[in-house]
Amino acid sequence: xxxxxxxxxxxxxxxxxxxxxxxxxxxxxxxxxxxxxxxxxxxxxxxxxxxxxxxxxxxxxxxxxxxxxxxxxxxxxxxxxxxxxxxxxxxxxxxxxxxxxxxxxxxxxxxxxxxxxxxxxxxxxxxxxxxxxxxxxxxxxxxxxxxxxxxxxxxxxxxxxxxxxxxxxxxxxxxxxxxxxxxxxxxxxxxxxxxxxxxxxxxxxxxxxxxxxxxxxxxxxxxxxxxxxxxxxxxxxxxxxxxxxxxxxxxxxxxxxxxxxxxxxxxxxxxxxxxxxxxxxxxxxxxxxxxxxxxxxxxxxxxxxxxxxxxxxxxxxxxxxxxxxxxxxxxxxxxxxxxxxxxxxxxxxxxxxxxxxxxxxxxxxxxxxxxxxxxxxxxxxxxxxxxxxxxxxxxxxxxxxxxxxxxxxxxxxxxxxxxxxxxxxxxxxxxxxxxxxxxxxxxxxxxxxxxxxxxxxxxxxxxxxxxxxxxxxxxxxxxxxxxxxxxxxxxxxxxxxxxxxxxxxxxxxxxxxxxxxxxxxxxxxxxxxxxxxxxxxxxxxxxxxxxxxxxxxxxxxxxxxxxxxxxxxxxxxxxxxxxxxxxxxxxxxxxxxxxxxxxxxxxxxxxxxxxxxxxxxxxxxxxxxxxxxxxxxxxxxxxxxxxxxxxxxxxxxxxxxxxxxxxxxxxxxxxxxxxxxxxxxxxxxxxxxxxxxxxxxxxxxxxxxxxxxxxxxxxxxxxxxxxxxxxxxxxxxxxxxxxxxxxxxxxxxxxxxxxxxxxxxxxxxxxxxxxxxxxxxxxxxxxxxxxxxxxxxxxxxxxxxxxxxxxxxxxxxxxxxxxxxxxxxxxxxxxxxxxxxxxx
Numbered sequence: 104x105x106x107x108x109x110x111x112x113x114x115x116x117x118x119x120x121x122x123x124x125x126x127x128x129x130x131x132x133x134x135x136x137x138x139x140x141x142x143x144x145x146x147x148x149x150x151x152x153x154x155x156x157x158x159x160x161x162x163x164x165x166x167x168x169x170x171x172x173x174x175x176x177x178x179x180x181x182x183x184x185x186x187x188x189x190x191x192x193x194x195x196x197x198x199x200x201x202x203x204x205x206x207x208x209x210x211x212x213x214x215x216x217x218x219x220x221x222x223x224x225x226x227x228x229x230x231x232x233x234x235x236x237x238x239x240x241x242x243x244x245x246x247x248x249x250x251x252x253x254x255x256x257x258x259x260x261x262x263x264x265x266x267x268x269x270x271x272x273x274x275x276x277x278x279x280x281x282x283x284x285x286x287x288x289x290x291x292x293x294x295x296x297x298x299x300x301x302x303x304x305x306x307x308x309x310x311x312x313x314x315x316x317x318x319x320x321x322x323x324x325x326x327x328x329x330x331x332x333x334x335x336x337x338x339x340x341x342x343x344x345x346x347x348x349x350x351x352x353x354x355x356x357x358x359x360x361x362x363x364x365x366x367x368x369x370x371x372x373x374x375x376x377x378x379x380x381x382x383x384x385x386x387x388x389x390x391x392x393x394x395x396x397x398x399x400x401x402x403x404x405x406x407x408x409x410x411x412x413x414x415x416x417x418x419x420x421x422x423x424x425x426x427x428x429x430x431x432x433x434x435x436x437x438x439x440x441x442x443x444x445x446x447x448x449x450x451x452x453x454x455x456x457x458x459x460x461x462x463x464x465x466x467x468x469x470x471x472x473x474x475x476x477x478x479x480x481x482x483x484x485x486x487x488x489x490x491x492x493x494x495x496x497x498x499x500x501x502x503x504x505x506x507x508x509x510x511x512x513x514x515x516x517x518x519x520x521x522x523x524x525x526x527x528x529x530x531x532x533x534x535x536x537x538x539x540x541x542x543x544x545x546x547x548x549x550x551x552x553x554x555x556x557x558x559x560x561x562x563x564x565x566x567x568x569x570x571x572x573x574x575x576x577x578x579x580x581x582x583x584x585x586x587x588x589x590x591x592x593x594x595x596x597x598x599x600x601x602x603x604x605x606x607x608x609x610x611x612x613x614x615x616x617x618x619x620x621x622x623x624x625x626x627x628x629x630x631x632x633x634x635x636x637x638x639x640x641x642x643x644x645x646x647x648x649x650x651x652x653x654x655x656x657x658x659x660x661x662x663x664x665x666x667x668x669x670x671x672x673x674x675x676x677x678x679x680x681x682x683x684x685x686x687x688x689x690x691x692x693x694x695x696x697x698x699x700x701x702x703x704x705x706x707x708x709x710x711x712x713x714x715x716x717x718x719x720x721x722x723x724x725x726x727x728x729x730x731x732x733x734x735x736x737x738x739x740x741x742x743x744x745x746x747x748x749x750x751x752x753x754x755x756x757x758x759x760x761x762x763x764x765x766x767x768x769x770x771x772x773x774x775x776x777x778x779x780x781x782x783x784x785x786x787x788x789x790x791x792x793x794x795x796x797x798x799x800x801x802x803x804x805x806x807x808x809x810x811x812x813x814x815x816x817x818x819x820x821x822x823x824x825x826x827x828x829x830x831x832x833x834x835x836x837x838x839x840x841x842x843x844x845x846x847x848x849x850x851x852x853x854x855x856x857x858x859x860x861x862x863x864x865x866x867x868x869x870x871x872x873x874x875x876x877x878x879x880x881x882x883x884x885x886x887x888x889x890x891x892x893x894x895x896x897x898x899x900x901x902x903x904x905x906x907x908x909x910x911x912x913x914x915x916x917x918x919x920x921x922x923x924x925x926x927x928x929x930x931x932x933x934x935x936x937x938x939x940x941x942x943x
Contacts, residue, residue, distance in 0.1 A: 120698040122663035125829070126808045130241055132831045138844050139182075139246045141189045143588035150186035151597040152178060153577050153627055154247065155610075156193030156255060159232050160200035161207075163239050165671075165682060168655050169636040172671040174601040175245050176749045177631065179804035182246075183850035184741070189594070191251035191581055194236060196229045198255075198570035199290060199456050202517045204228060213516040218545050225517045229256065239655055243664045244807040246846065253580055255573045256519070260580055261541035264573045265522040267621060269534055271471065272523075276620050277511070279532075281467040283384045283393075284510055285452075288408025289459035292514045293468050295569060296507050298609070299461060301450040308375070309432065310442035313337065314355040321354055322442055324375035326449060328435065329428040330382040332414045333401040334362055338392060339378050341366040346378060356380075357440040358416075365396055384463035386452070387506055404462055406514075424460070469512040469521060469566070473616055477502060483615050486625045490747040491677040494604060494632040501608045509613065511569045518567030520544055526553035527560040575613035578626040595622060599629040604677060607632070631747040634679040636671070658687060665806040666690035672805050674750045693757070694809045697802060700765055701813040702827055704795040705835050707776050709818060711788040713839050719859050721782060723775065724910035726790035728868040729768045731860040732759060733797040734852045740801060741850065749804075756801045764798055767872055774917020783913070796836055797852065803845050814845035867907035870943060871915060874898060874908075877941045878919045885939075894937040896921035899930055904943055 133139060152174060157167055178190045205221070205228045206213065213221040237249070253260060271277045284293045306326045313321040323337065334356050339346040346364070353361045362380075369388055370379055381392045383400045392398060403414040410419045410427045416434070419427045435441050452461050473480075480502045489495040512521060520543040524533040531553050535542050544563030551561045582595045596618070602610055611630060618626035658667050669690025674680040722730075736759040743752040772791055775783040796814075803810040815834035818825050842848050878896070882889055896919050898908065905926045908915075916924045919939070930940065 120694060120809060120812065122665070122694070122808065123660070125812050126242070126244065126664050129808050129811045130244060133246070133844075134241075134249075136831075136843065137250075138846065139188075139190070139248055141191075141248045141251060141586075142187065143189075143586075143590040145187045147185050147187040149189065149590070149594065149598070150178075150181045151189040151581065151594050151599070152191070153581060153597045153600040153614075154191050154193060155602055156195040156253070156574070156577065157236060158198055158200050159194055159196040159204065159229055159236065161204050161232075163236060163655060165636055165653050165655055165658075167239070168243060168667060169671045170601070170603055170633045171240065171245065172243070172668050173631070173633050173676075173747075173749055175243075175247075175668070176672055176752075176804040177599070177601070177744065177747060179246060179807070179846060180741075180744045180752075180850065182846060183800065183803065183848060185849065189251070189581070190247040191253065191584070192237070192240070192245075192247045192249055193253045193255065193577065193580070194229075194233055195255045195570065195574060196233070197518045197567075197573060199292070199513075199515060201225060201229065202515060203456075204232070205517070218516050218543075221516045222543075226256070229254075242656070242659055243668060246807065250586060251581075251584060253584070255570070258541050260573060260576075261519050263576060263579060263583065264519045264568060265535075265540045265542070266537070267576055267579070267617070268522060268568065268572070271620055272534070274620070276472050277469060278472065279467065279469050281465055282470075283390045283463045284466050284468050285507070286406065286462050286464040286466065287454040287457065287459060288404075288406065288462060289457045290454060290515075291406055293466060293510050293512065294454055294461065295510050295571065295609075296505065298455050299452050300455045300458075302453050302458070303448055304451045306447055306449050306451070308445040308447050309435075310376070310444075311357050311380075311435070312440045312442055313357065313378075313380075315349055316352050316354070320442075321349070321378060322376045323378050323380050325380060326447070327382075327385055327428075328441075329410075329419075329424060329431050330385050330403070331356060331358055331380070331431065332416060332419075333382040333385070333403045334358075334360070334380045335383055335398045335401055336362050336381040336392065336396065337364045337378055338367050338370050338381055339364060340370040340372045341368060343370070343372050343377050357435055357438070365392075367392060367395075384465070386463065390463060400465065402465060404464060406464060406466070408462060424462075468510050470508040470510055471572075471616065471620075473509045474505060474507070476616060476619065477505065479619050480612070480615060483619060483625050487615075487627065488629045490629060490631050491675075494607065494630070494677055497604065498607050498611060501612060509569075509616070511572045512566040513569050514565075515567050518570065519573055521564045521566050521568055523564050524551060525562045525564065526556060526558050527562050528558040529553060529556040531555040533561065571609050571613050574610055575617040578614065578618065579621070596625055597627045599631060600627045601631045601633065604632050604634060629747070632677045634674070634677055637679050637681050653682065653684075662687050662691045663694055663808070665694050665808050668807075669693060669753075669805055672749055672753050676746075676748055676750065690806075693760075693802075694806060696761070696765060697798070697806070697809050697813060700769065700798075701795065701816060703769065704791050705813075705816055705827065706818055706825075708788055708792055708835060711785070711792065713789070713792050717785060717789045721786060722789065723783060723786045723914070724864055724867065725768065725771050725871070725914050726786050727860045727864055729763065729790050729794050730852075731865070732763045733794050736763075737797065737801065737850065737852055744804075753805055756798075756805075759801070760798050764794060767875065768794065771875070771914045771918055774914060778917070793852075796840075796848075799836075799845055800848055800850060803848075807846065810845045814848075863907055864910070867909075867911055870900075870904060871908060871911035873943070874915055874941055875918055878915075878939065881939045881941070890920065892920040892922065893939050894922050895935045895939075896924045897930070897935070897938050897940045898924070898926050898943065899928070899940065900926065900943040901928060 178188055182188045205225045208228050209224050285299060286293050308324050308326055309328045310322050310324050313323055315321050337354055349364050350366045353363050355361055381389050383393050384390050403410055405411050408424055410422050412420055414420055416431060418430050453459060454461050484495050484498055522535050522542055524544055545565060547563060552559055578595055578597050582592060614626050618624055666687050670686035673686060736755060739755045740752040772787040775787040799810045799814055812829050814836045816827055816829045817833050817835045819828045912924060
């Protein structure tokens, strides 16, 4: 405990705020008192948040902290604005990342232990990891209602997902067919277009020698010579004069087979030699050409990414793509059929989950019709408010560029099963009854008959739903939650969806699609798009890349949760930012300053009762000014919060708190607080009370713990002296505000306390503050401490300015510690000895 002297009295106060003890204290109190419990019957406008459910994939990282803090800040502001905020917490635990985590944690192969055992192990691991996720978010002071927690693998959510599947199937929105699909041999599952990433990769352009009908060379450049056995045509551009004479003829491939030369405007005349081979299937263009030109299929890769017997090349069967390429290139070189090799760097399509190249493999899959919904999806963008607004263009570009329907079936062990069966005799699709849901057809022991042919030869569907299918239903999960009371089914569309920009193509697009397909309505009014937090090398911190050297728990322990939250709240909405530890340090300094300023304010309010009020006409000029600044600052912050620009709101608060309140007003108020004039002291106390309380409110969305701490702080006499304390059922501010938590206080400045300030006061305050700055500078230049007295202060200004400054002269005198203060139009012929002269 340090000892500091205020008003000549010795007091005992903690040297500094102890976040190690106080942050957990307030977290426990919030939970015990259910401070943030959603009450569906409460008054006030409803504000519902479609919170992103984090994926259980292992260790939590700063990427989680970054994006969820933004939602936190907005939720806190809305609550203080009088909204009835529904802010839930969910966990996404039915996806491939969870499956991979379980394989690693349990050291098991799901194909060996079987679906039932692997599912049991998955649920055990989820139960083990879920509390770790909740614990980190609790330590960060996240103010969501854990009573609204949901899990995407829970029976309730499984039922909702399967009901939605059946409903969309019956509407004809979902269909099944065999089709070339994007497939990841590494994960051994089909994937959606949105799960594909294009990454730079070193490669080689091989110039292969084809033969025209006259046996002259036709050079075709390719980076994938291993697909040559699947070549079914050669394409050129219809306007390419180089090849007009061979369109419609057959050319010989380097392997000796004959394929036709066709013309299509999808060919680039500038890329390579302008002639390309079409292989079934190398990429989406090959699929397009095969369909449009009715080309045959030559499938040479299996689902493990190995070459099949159809490859027809000795030594390639059973080999991987890379191994097969080496074998084929070696054979072609021996025969002199490779004209040239050019090393290049090019983009290849990889699975975002594992980073491995994808292939196009024909497979029977389930799809949602998204292409025919394109007009409605584009129109939906205009019905939603996008923050920042330019993110709408990113959504529109993605929708306009869609080439495939959404493949929603996955060949995985753990997930929400696709709820249906097949008759092996007549191919009838059999749907379970509603009361049977949720169900896992793979484990279903019930004897079934085909409704069409009465056959008992029934086969269960083996696939599971894409995790995005369930994630796209989060507005429905929230809307149908059992604890919604009278609001069950009445919260669609939700108020706001927060999410990162990289999943606009998945989560935003699919949720909008589900909203239109199931409800004929967009799922939310607003979308708040966050960026990513990056490590120094420019790579985002995520579940895939890791969290670099920064562990959230260690940072909380070292600095405080509030300091971490502060660092995560900067920057512009929608933009990526680098993580800077100095930002955390700045947050810690702000926490300390709020504490120290609060010690001064609360101590000097011990004999003040804000309920008694004070007449506006007796308020000091600077007191009016600081209260006016409070009103101005809360209004400006609210304006930014309404646009979800939490970073700009934070900047506005900091400008007020550091400069206006701490640097200026606190120093100004001390003169009257310590003075003998009781009226002037009451005026300063009135302004201190309301200005500091307002500062706590402004900071509360960003720094929930220190603001609750100071709201509940009070001075208490003990054997060691008068000391600052805090307790859940105590506090100087709750005593007078009659509100249990700072986070339940009203954001707006009470109308009864808004100062009546005129232009002259504003202009005078501006000039008086410039004088204070000049006093600081003048004392520094003379090596005089700020608290040291001056013999006299002379202010040179015109008569009009003198009239503006008169209401502020007492405060200027107290601040400068000047023995006397004079105003003059011009400097006198003889200057007082030791006087500090300021000219305006």
